[in-house]
Amino acid sequence: MNRRPPTLSDVARRAGVSYATADRVVNGRAGVSEKAARNVQAAIEDLGYVRNVAAANLSQQRLYRFAIVLPAGSNGFFQRMQALFAEAASRLLADRVSLQVESVEAFDPEALTSRMTALAEAPLDGVALVASDDERTAAGIAALRAREIPVVTLVSDLPGSQRNAYVGIDNVVAGRTVGRLIRMAHGGRRGRVLPVVGALSARDHAERLSGMREVLGDDFEIAPVLEGRDRHEMVETLVGLALADDPEITAIYSAGAGNAGLVRLLEALPPDAARPYVFLHELVPHSRRALEEGRIDVIIDQRPEEEVARVVEHLTLLADRRALVRTDPIVPTIFLRENLPQAQADALEAAG
Amino acid sequence: MNRRPPTLSDVARRAGVSYATADRVVNGRAGVSEKAARNVQAAIEDLGYVRNVAAANLSQQRLYRFAIVLPAGSNGFFQRMQALFAEAASRLLADRVSLQVESVEAFDPEALTSRMTALAEAPLDGVALVASDDERTAAGIAALRAREIPVVTLVSDLPGSQRNAYVGIDNVVAGRTVGRLIRMAHGGRRGRVLPVVGALSARDHAERLSGMREVLGDDFEIAPVLEGRDRHEMVETLVGLALADDPEITAIYSAGAGNAGLVRLLEALPPDAARPYVFLHELVPHSRRALEEGRIDVIIDQRPEEEVARVVEHLTLLADRRALVRTDPIVPTIFLRENLPQAQADALEAAG
DNA sequence: CGAAATTTGATAGACGTCTATCAAGACCCG
DNA sequence: CGGGTCTTGATAGACGTCTATCAAATTTCG
Numbered sequence: 120m121n122r123r124p125p126t127l128s129d130v131a132r133r134a135g136v137s138y139a140t141a142d143r144v145v146n147g148r149a150g151v152s153e154k155a156a157r158n159v160q161a162a163i164e165d166l167g168y169v170r171n172v173a174a175a176n177l178s179q180q181r182l183y184r185f186a187i188v189l190p191a192g193s194n195g196f197f198q199r200m201q202a203l204f205a206e207a208a209s210r211l212l213a214d215r216v217s218l219q220v221e222s223v224e225a226f227d228p229e230a231l232t233s234r235m236t237a238l239a240e241a242p243l244d245g246v247a248l249v250a251s252d253d254e255r256t257a258a259g260i261a262a263l264r265a266r267e268i269p270v271v272t273l274v275s276d277l278p279g280s281q282r283n284a285y286v287g288i289d290n291v292v293a294g295r296t297v298g299r300l301i302r303m304a305h306g307g308r309r310g311r312v313l314p315v316v317g318a319l320s321a322r323d324h325a326e327r328l329s330g331m332r333e334v335l336g337d338d339f340e341i342a343p344v345l346e347g348r349d350r351h352e353m354v355e356t357l358v359g360l361a362l363a364d365d366p367e368i369t370a371i372y373s374a375g376a377g378n379a380g381l382v383r384l385l386e387a388l389p390p391d392a393a394r395p396y397v398f399l400h401e402l403v404p405h406s407r408r409a410l411e412e413g414r415i416d417v418i419i420d421q422r423p424e425e426e427v428a429r430v431v432e433h434l435t436l437l438a439d440r441r442a443l444v445r446t447d448p449i450v451p452t453i454f455l456r457e458n459l460p461q462a463q464a465d466a467l468e469a470a471g
Numbered sequence: 472m473n474r475r476p477p478t479l480s481d482v483a484r485r486a487g488v489s490y491a492t493a494d495r496v497v498n499g500r501a502g503v504s505e506k507a508a509r510n511v512q513a514a515i516e517d518l519g520y521v522r523n524v525a526a527a528n529l530s531q532q533r534l535y536r537f538a539i540v541l542p543a544g545s546n547g548f549f550q551r552m553q554a555l556f557a558e559a560a561s562r563l564l565a566d567r568v569s570l571q572v573e574s575v576e577a578f579d580p581e582a583l584t585s586r587m588t589a590l591a592e593a594p595l596d597g598v599a600l601v602a603s604d605d606e607r608t609a610a611g612i613a614a615l616r617a618r619e620i621p622v623v624t625l626v627s628d629l630p631g632s633q634r635n636a637y638v639g640i641d642n643v644v645a646g647r648t649v650g651r652l653i654r655m656a657h658g659g660r661r662g663r664v665l666p667v668v669g670a671l672s673a674r675d676h677a678e679r680l681s682g683m684r685e686v687l688g689d690d691f692e693i694a695p696v697l698e699g700r701d702r703h704e705m706v707e708t709l710v711g712l713a714l715a716d717d718p719e720i721t722a723i724y725s726a727g728a729g730n731a732g733l734v735r736l737l738e739a740l741p742p743d744a745a746r747p748y749v750f751l752h753e754l755v756p757h758s759r760r761a762l763e764e765g766r767i768d769v770i771i772d773q774r775p776e777e778e779v780a781r782v783v784e785h786l787t788l789l790a791d792r793r794a795l796v797r798t799d800p801i802v803p804t805i806f807l808r809e810n811l812p813q814a815q816a817d818a819l820e821a822a823g
Numbered sequence: 824c825g826a827a828a829t830t831t832g833a834t835a836g837a838c839g840t841c842t843a844t845c846a847a848g849a850c851c852c853g
Numbered sequence: 854c855g856g857g858t859c860t861t862g863a864t865a866g867a868c869g870t871c872t873a874t875c876a877a878a879t880t881t882c883g
Contacts, residue, residue, distance in 0.1 A: 123532070124567065126839055137862040142841075150860060169564045173525040174839035177868050180475070212521045215476065295809035303768070306658020334809065416655070447813040453805040457647040457686065461799040478869055489832040494871075502830060504880095526869035529838050830879065841867085849860070 125166040134162035145170065176215065183216040185434045186238050187273075188231065188248040191222035194349070194376055195403030196423070197249075200274075203427045211431065218431075228253035235259030238268075245269045245434035247286070250277035252322050257281075269437035271430055274421070275323055283437050284446060286429045288421045290323045293451040294330020294374070297398050300417055300453070301335060301370050304396045310369035311340040313361055313395070317349035317375035327374040327400075342368060351380030359384050362395075373399040378406055385414040402454055410456045418454040425449055477518040486514035497522065528567065535568040537786045538590050539625075540600040542577035546701070546728055547755030548775070549577075549601075552626075555779045563783065570783070580605035587611030590620075597621045597786035599638075602629035604674050609633075621789035623782055626773070627675055635789050636798060638781045640773045642675045645803040646682020646726065649750050652769055652805070653687060653722050656748045662721035663692040665713055665747070669701035669727035679726035679752075694720060703732030711736050714747075725751040730758055737766040754806055762808045770806040777801055 131141035136155055143151045144159040162168070175181075187204050189197050201220060208218040224230045231248070232255040238246055239262045246263055250256050250272045257280040260270050264281045276285040301312060312335065316324035332341065342365055347354035354377040362368060362384075373381055378399050386409075388394055397415040399406060409415045426449055436443055454460075483493035488507055495503045496511040514520070527533075539556050541549050553572060560570040576582045583600070584607040590598055591614045598615055602608050602624045609632040612622050616633045628637040653664060664687065668676035684693065694717055699706035706729040714720060714736075725733055730751045738761075740746055749767040751758060761767045778801055788795055806812075 124534075124564075128839085139862060139864090140860085143861090146841075152860060155861080171529070171567070171839055172565045173528040173567070174868090175841075176525040177523070177529055177838090177870090178840040178842085180868060182476075212476075212519075213524045215523070215525070292810055296807060299807045299809045300655070303652070304655045304658060306656060306660060308658060330809075450812045451810050453807075453810070455648060455651045455805075457651045457682075458644060458803050458805070460802045480869085491832060491834085492830085495831090498871075504830060507831080523869055526838090527871075529840090529868090530870045530872085532838060824883105826881105826883090828879100828881070830877100832877075833875090835873090837871085839868105843865090845863090847860105847862080849858100851858075852856095853854105 124171070125168045126171070127168065129166055130159060130162045130168045133166060134158040181215060183214075183244050183435055183438055184242065185216070185218050185245045185247065185431075185438075186241070186243055187218055187220045187430070188234055188238075188246065189220065189222055190225035190249055192225045194225065195379075195405065196376065196401040197225075199401075199403055200423045200427065203423055207427050207431060216431065216435065226251070228255050231256055232259045236262060239263050239266050243268050244438040245271070247271040247273045247430045247434060249274050250280070250282070251275070252277065269434065271433050271437070273426065273430055284433050284443055285448075286426050286433060287449055288451045289448040290326035291330040291333075292448070293400070293419055293421075294327035294332075295334050296330075296451055296453065297327070297372055297374075297417075297419060298331040298334025300398060301331070301339070301372070301396065304416065305339075305369065309338055309340075311342060311365070311367045312370045312372055313342045313345070313358070313365070313368045315345045315347055315354060315358060315371065315373040315375065315381070317377065318346050319344060321375070324374045328372075331372060331374075340367075347373075347375065347377045347380070349376040351377040351383070353377065353380070355380030355384050368395050370396040370398065373397070376401070382406065382409040382414060385409065402459075407459065410454065410459065413456065416455070420452045420454055421449055422452050476523070477520045478523070479520065481518055482511060482514045482520045485518060486510040533567060535566075535596050535787055535790055536594065537568070537570050537597045537599065537783070537790075538593070538595055539570055539572045539782070540583065540586055540590075540598065541572065541574055542601055543574035544577045546577065547731075547757065548728065548753040551753075551755055552775045552779065555775055559779050559783060568783065568787065578603070580607050583608055584611045588614060591615050591618050595620050596790040597623070599623040599625050599782045599786060601626050602632070602634070603627070604629065621786065623785050623789070625778065625782055636785050636795055637800075638778050638785060639801055640803045641800040642678035643682040643685075644800070645752070645771055645773075646679035646684075647686045648682075648803055648805065649679070649724055649726075649769075649771060650683040650686025652750060653683070653691070653724065653748065656768065657691075657721065661690055661692075663694060663717070663719045664722045664724055665694045665697070665710070665717070665720045667697045667699055667706060667710060667723065667725040667727065667733070669729065670698050671696060673727070676726045680724075683724060683726075692719075699727065699729045699732070701728040703729045703735070705729065705732070707732030707736050720747050722748040722750065725749070728753070734758065734761040734766060737761065754811075759811065762806065762811065765808065768807070772804045772806055773801055774804050 127141050128138055131138045134141060136159060140151060140155055141159050144156050189201055204218055204220045211218065223234050228251045231251060236259060246268055257277055260280045260282050263270050270282045272282045272285045274287045276287060314328050316328060319325055345357045345361060347357055358381055382405050385394065398417045399415060400419050402418050402420040406418050410418055433443055479493050480490055483490045486493060488511060492503060492507055493511050496508050541553055556570055556572045563570060575586045580603045583603060588611060598620055609629055612632045612634050615622050622634045624634045624637045626639045628639060666680050668680060671677055697709045697713060699709055710733055734757050737746065750769045751767060752771050754770050754772040758770050762770055785795055
């Protein structure tokens, strides 16, 4: 129960070969007879040999150099994600993983592409990026892959491209989840839903809406979709007008960003007036506060903590040319005011 | 950008001391003047030195031997947890962490205590266990601590004891979350809730109920609490009787186990008959199926995957006498049929 | 001042794996 | 059977840290 785990020398001895031969087998180097290889494999299984990663990493001086490209700007979600990556970076220093977190102008495929071109020249072992739905982005990914640099898309995918993996939620699932919650909140009654997105041309926003529609079916009316460009002033204005215009609205689903404007609008309502149910995405300071104060009802979060962890996991595995585990999408998480995570507030404060 | 991370030799050189002295500083060994220590610290910060854990682990031949004690039996939740620990164990072999997963008879504090006494004699670096609310368990924990073996309680806490940490959800929070969902599902209307627990004397079940009550306040009636002993036949019978007896019930909250019985009962209902909203705990095969088939509405899950990861994290840190990170409780997660995790089914199948 | 105590330096060996090199042995084919 | 190719063995050095030892230098204190 307490004995030393077997080393490769033990394996070699057991297999009746030299250390060199055993090493050739485990590292897939050429020049080993089939028989010897079989013996070594058998010895590995007999002894339950597992390669000591500490020793392996040490001897190889393995360094993992990853670049993470995030959209810049005031978007609370990406600020949170950036803080999480920064925190991960300092934690991962001890494991010889260096994360270089970069910002590019949001919604600017040109800027993203030129950044990617630059990264393709850098000595990197992997890149994660928030893809924009654009041919140039796909070309940038291809350029990185051509240099043998693995690429992971994050939050927003680009399915046709050569990216190795996607880390993020399935937006249709997120929309369906909101649909179900809307149904629940209406307790069997019908209602009229006001959808707000950044732009209908944004694939993720459109997918969320269509997921919601799938679940609501014909039992609910859907008001004309507002496109707020993810800008809070615009969201505030448009939603304000729509609500004034259409008193039948029983629920608002904001599938995009710019929710600070929505929250401002809700704060301006008389405190005890009936208001529509409000569902929105991403747990950030202002949405958290709104939920705590009862101005909104549900936040759908894509758990950036989990996404950050998984990006690092994927990039490390890809850099070692190993198989990915856990390629299923991130599950959108439902936050009500009752199950808000506790540490969240502190972590955000600490991040400034 | 691509240079070799600094080693302790670099630090020593920079600080103008020998490697030996630098080593004494970083490992907190005695026999270093204050001045030398300050110089070394400064050099560490200047260079951004981070101890290479691979090298450190290698040189120390550090082995982490942890024991995990779970209640035996057919309980789907603990079966899932056991599978997750087994999976973690094989993954962690490469990191020289050995998890020895043990079962003891459920609800048998005597059996748990004698197991703990045995473990106190074993060469272990940490123990995780599902505490039962019992003095003997507290004594067992004390015995382990007396042998310098860190102890983490899992799923069920024992606050008065000497355990180093608790990994699990806050059951009041879970109950409050359900309370909010019940409110939502009633869409502003009143209702009558049937609570089902294993036993009112079980602290976690009682806490869940009181959390729910907090949120429902006086707007809802609460039917007499059923105690199903976490046994599915008993739950099936009791709930069946209660529903027949009390047609006013609009929601069922099952805060304990034995939900297979509840699901059977619901399956027996005529398919298109109105049924109460049903809320229960833990995503396991039968509850998952019930949710997929629309026989229940919500599953509150305590994310055993996350708990397993955190147990390992805590035990490792404790074994190294380091400070714990992330001591906030696990956040109860809400699953609707729309946001069920995908991989779950496969993972459970694979675990057999 | 001198003896004792404390601090420092130098260094060696170990941890397990990886990489590389060189020589020797086994095998094949003409 | 001789020359070539393939396979194997032996071994050395490196990775960065930890532990230990011994001697030398410095400080403390009676």
